[in-house]
Amino acid sequence: MPSVSLDSERFRRRFDTFNKIGATERGGVNRPSLSDENKAARDTLVEWFREAGLEVRIDAMGNIFGRRDGTEGDATPVLFGSHIDSQYNGGRYDGVIGVLGGLEVIEAFNDAGVTTERPLEVVAWSNEEGVRFQPDMLGSGVYCDIFDLNYAYEREDKEGRRFGDELERIGYKGDVPCETDDIHCYFEMHVEQGPFLEQQDIPVAAVEGVFGFSWLNVTFEGQANHAGPTPMDMRHDAFVATADVTRAVRRITATEGTDLVGTVGSVDVWPNAINVIPETVEFTLDFRSYDDAVVDAAVEQIREGVAHAAEREGLEYEIEEIMRVDADPFDQDCIDTVVEAAETVGCEYTRLVSGAGHDANYLNKIAPTSMIFVPSVDGISHRESEFTEWDDIVTGTEVLLNAVQEKAAE
DSSP, X not given: XXXXXXXXXXXXXXXXXXXXXXXXXXXXBOOOTTSHHHHHHHHHHHHHXXXXXXXXXXXXXXXXXXXXXXXXXXXXXXXXXXXOOOOTTBOSSTTHHHHHHHHHHHHHHHHHTOOOSSOEEEEEESSOSOSSSSSSSHHHHHHTTSSOHHHHHTOBOTTOOBHHHHHHHTTOOOSBOOOOOOOSEEEEEEEOOSSHHHHHTOSEEEEEEEOEEEEEEEEEEOOOOBTTTSOGGGOOOHHHHHHHHHHHHHHHHHHSOTTOEEEEEEEEEESOOTTBOOOEEEEEEEEEESOHHHHHHHHHHHHHHHHHHHHHHTOEEEEEEEEXXXXXXXXXXXXXXXXXXXXXXXXXXXXXXXXXXXHHHHHTTTSOEEEEEEOOGGGOOSSTTOOOOHHHHHHHHHHHHHHHHHHHTO
């Protein structure tokens, strides 16, 4: 078989061109799901897919697939990709390297004149980030029958705009049903979004699974009053209770499990005035661990903490679990394939568990799945300063190429 190799200069040109779309002054990108910038990125990707000879299809959730036929026409495809939507003022690498790296893998086969036995498909999933429309991983979730299509269409952003309407507005509500296809396996290359690989000076990780997590939404209802004349013993301050819960999160994560992490990530305060006692605070909680029992214990403890904080401050409260995902071990054979691919490339590698959720979580429920991680400098992600060395991206993509080639020959 002819040698198949990447063209790193072509790959870099595409990466740089792509990240001019929605570029921010501080070196990041702003392409939240179904925004005008996200549409422009989709348009560019579809154009590049077609230039590479891929058959493009867009499903009812706006997931974009590019297919390269194999010699075995009825064989199930090897699927690989990631996402191209971003956080608000997010980084240039998150998701994008998995999609453009997947396209470069296709181009490498084209350059070598190699047709694999199985078809190859590159995918860009819709709304992975979940920053504009919650929950996250919505496109892959509908595809894998985790969410109902109408449920997805009814998701609203903070301005009340519906996902389905915005998908239609940008022209990406495809007429292909968003439903599970027969897939041989799925690979996703992604930045680590943590510090381990850089600290260990290792360019690649074979990802063995993903943390489970629980997302909670909490609302405290107190009483607004003037910040000056109201005595401290007569206050019902929703923000004081929120601060108590935030401290409880740190205490729980220090005692409940070595890998447990917890975050108060989003906080809305009303009336949000300098001279008014906060009446209402709505905030989110995020607990994660590779041990589901540890997550469950943390959630139970924080429920008690919320109740106690409300009682101390004389507040009403509501707490709702808005998302729960179990820890998800990946397919051992796919993990081994990534390891073997790294050995073929000749790069140092390790095995990791991901603390962040990915579309691969859901694909793992319908097909054998694994991921490839490359380092994040200083462990930074979801920020404009997110950075990965280009050599590491190329190495990760070479591992992806070899893993795909191996699976496409089965």
